[in-house]
Amino acid sequence: MSDLRSATRIQPDTDKPQRFVFVLLDQFSLLCFATAIEALRIANRMGGRTLYEWSVIGEGGEQAVCSAGAVFQLDGDLGELARDDKMLVCSGMDVQSATTKKVLGWLRREARKGIVVGGLCTAAYTLARAGLLDGKKATIHWENQDSFAEEFEDVELTKSVFVVDGNRMTTAGGTSSIDLMLKLIAEDHGEELANAVADQLIYSSIRTDQDTQRLSVPTRIGVRHPKLSLVIQMMENNIEEPISPSVLAQDVGMSTRQLERLFRRYLSRSPKRYYMELRLQKARNLLMQTDMSVINVALACGFASPSHFSKCYRAHYDTTPYRERGSHATRLSI
Known part of the structure; x- marks a missing residue:
């Protein structure tokens, strides 16, 4: 060279x-x-x-x-x-x-x-x-x-x-x-x-400190629908205090029923189910990566009570938040 x-x-x-x-x-x-x-x-x-x-x-x-x-x-x-x-x-x-x-x-x-x-x-x-x-x-x-x-x-x-x-x-x-x-x-x-x-380095797209690390919402979900992307972004930005589907629909200029159909068509789940999965994913990250109490994790992810949080977590991950944290600690000690 x-x-x-x-x-x-x-x-x-x-x-x-x-x-x-x-x-x-x-x-x-x-x-x-x-x-x-x-x-x-x-x-x-x-x-x-x-x-x-x-x-x-x-x-x-x-x-x-x-x-x-x-x-x-x-x-x-x-x-x-x-x-x-x-x-x-x-x-x-x-x-x-x-x-x-x-x-x-x-x-x-x-x-x-x-x-x-x-x-x-x-x-x-x-x-x-x-x-x-x-x-x-x-x-x-x-x-x-x-x-x-x-x-x-x-x-x-x-x-x-x-x-x-x-x-x-x-x-x-x-x-x-x-x-x-x-x-x-x-x-x-x-x-x-x-x-x-x-x-x-065959590195053709040099990024600056103004570029964000994650793919855009449309790219991540594989769907390029502007209103759906906007709703998902609103969900991701409001985990601790979840917004109701009716308010989300109103904010993007559609009815609750239209929003429901949009999620069913593109993501095969309801807006409520998708939102719940986002909140539970954040909860799992907090359980694995912090020493926060299960109660505080629940509150940080928009659950009003530990019992409701535990019920939702078990339904999605087939284990309780307490067992999840315990099994993670066990794996690290091996």
Whole structure:
């Protein structure tokens, strides 16, 4: 490949490479880590010299296991970083268990140096637990948004693909690591180099922090009906205080019977049933990802009483909320 140094805003050879420190937590997402580090590697290749260096560390300093089961050799333990290092914490499944006291203490100590700290995939949870996102904007994988919003009220949670707020960075997981790294490469060395890296990654749609992480409602449900999409969006935005089907129908300019027919035709269920499934899905996320009491989970999902919540939950998932939480805790301890 051609050398891009003459065409891009690359620093002179006397400048030190920017060093990234990747912190791998147990069960980290391989995709988030791999795409971030690959973007840096390709930037070095396309730039014709070492623009970036990196090291991979973790608690214990020996090995880290990703959620796919692959084992990675670490460069070292949670040691002292330089003030100009950029730290990226990588996590994935069951981030709560992976966020240990040692990790939290180390993060707080290193963050006091003023270094840039980022969280990939679910690692926004770890940063928030360490108090590093208080008063900041942040994002996290959509599956963890409900539990995060309940637990960290001092963080301004967004649904963006990634967020950079001062010296804090967070991504939503999946391929969003690429978007963040391309932004950083563009800031360091210009848009042309960032675009060249994207081309090498066969990444044709570069997203910004203004892009949301989830597919649009029509794409997700496989139906392009504007009024149906609007009603579903209203349902998703009003879980704690559900809106009656009659009010939903009125808000989109149709009768309750017309709304019923619309849901039956396209989704093979009533509006009430669909709404209930959304609420129960959020409840399951909260049970799995937080320490909220079952009563508080019920209230957060629009159920007036724990008994009604338990009855609906059992009818849908064939188990009670209490047993669900207990079986989840058992699986994690095995």
